[in-house]
Amino acid sequence: AAVKRMKQFTADASHELRAPVSLIRTTAEVAVMRERTAPEYRDALEDILEESERTSQVIDSLMLLARADSGTESVELHSLDARNVVREAAEQGEKLARTHNLKFASEIPQAAILVRADAEALRRALLILMDNAAKYTPTGGSVQLKLVAVNGFASISVADNGIGIAPDDLPHVFDRFWRADKARSRERGGAGLGLSIAKWIVDMHGGVIEVQSEPGKGSLFHIQVPLDHNVTD
Ligand code: ADP
Numbered sequence: 001a002a003v004k005r006m007k008q009f010t011a012d013a014s015h016e017l018r019a020p021v022s023l024i025r026t027t028a029e030v031a032v033m034r035e036r037t038a039p040e041y042r043d044a045l046e047d048i049l050e051e052s053e054r055t056s057q058v059i060d061s062l063m064l065l066a067r068a069d070s071g072t073e074s075v076e077l078h079s080l081d082a083r084n085v086v087r088e089a090a091e092q093g094e095k096l097a098r099t100h101n102l103k104f105a106s107e108i109p110q111a112a113i114l115v116r117a118d119a120e121a122l123r124r125a126l127l128i129l130m131d132n133a134a135k136y137t138p139t140g141g142s143v144q145l146k147l148v149a150v151n152g153f154a155s156i157s158v159a160d161n162g163i164g165i166a167p168d169d170l171p172h173v174f175d176r177f178w179r180a181d182k183a184r185s186r187e188r189g190g191a192g193l194g195l196s197i198a199k200w201i202v203d204m205h206g207g208v209i210e211v212q213s214e215p216g217k218g219s220l221f222h223i224q225v226p227l228d229h230n231v232t233d
Pocket residue numbers: 128132133136160162163164165173178179180181185186189190191192193194195196218219
């Protein structure tokens with residue numbers, strides 16, 4: 001099963017890289033085929049730049065997952081107040097929402113919520129969820145980030161009122177390279193790796209990541225990280 005998984009991973013990774021590289025190449029080939037005007041060259045270069053940036057992101061994600069699989073990528077858990085991580089994530093969420101013309105709200109409690117976490121990694125996981133919420137919510141919609149402490153866990157949720165996910169698709173969303181709508185979500189920049197990275201991060205925290213969603217109504221992603229009961233550092 002492991003070999004089969006590895007083969008599938010390599011095949012998917014090659015496909016994800018071949019598609020943008022061939023797009024970059026075709027754009028450049030068409031541009032140099034004959035003399036072009038300055039705006040035409042600019043257009044071609046902008047397309048190439050955008051597609052190269054996406055490709056770099058896919059490569060970064062693939063490298064991270066490869067390091068995670070080989071055990072060389074890890075998280076460093078420290079005792080920290082989850083509110084600080086969520087506050088920083090909220091600043092990023094606000095910016096994202098502004099770019100996508102969405103409303104953004106965050107809810108952070110008054111009292112400290114101590115967890116053992118890697119602040120950078122946890123923020124990355126939250127950014128993946130908010131980035132998805134922004135990508136899959138039409139203009140005018142809203143995104144909410146909320147932190148609460150319940151039953152020994154810090155519970156962080158990202159809710160949107162976007163396109164939602166079909167019930168049959170829900171079990172697959174955390175799989176590598178999985179996308180509900182291959183063509184459309186690639187257009188939005190995704191290779192289907194974000195949620196598998198978020199899940200790896202949450203797993204490394206001894207936590208749980210879950211999703212509830214309804215097509216046309218929206219999605220609720222939910223991360224739970226154990227509270228830190230014996231503060232030592
Ligand atoms: P991608 O880079 O394609 O967004 P992810 O692993 O982050 O990859 O997500 C996998 C797929 O799950 C997405 O392509 C999309 O179909 C679906 N998805 C994730 N988040 C949401 C959301 N908030 N609303 C609707 N669909 C979502």
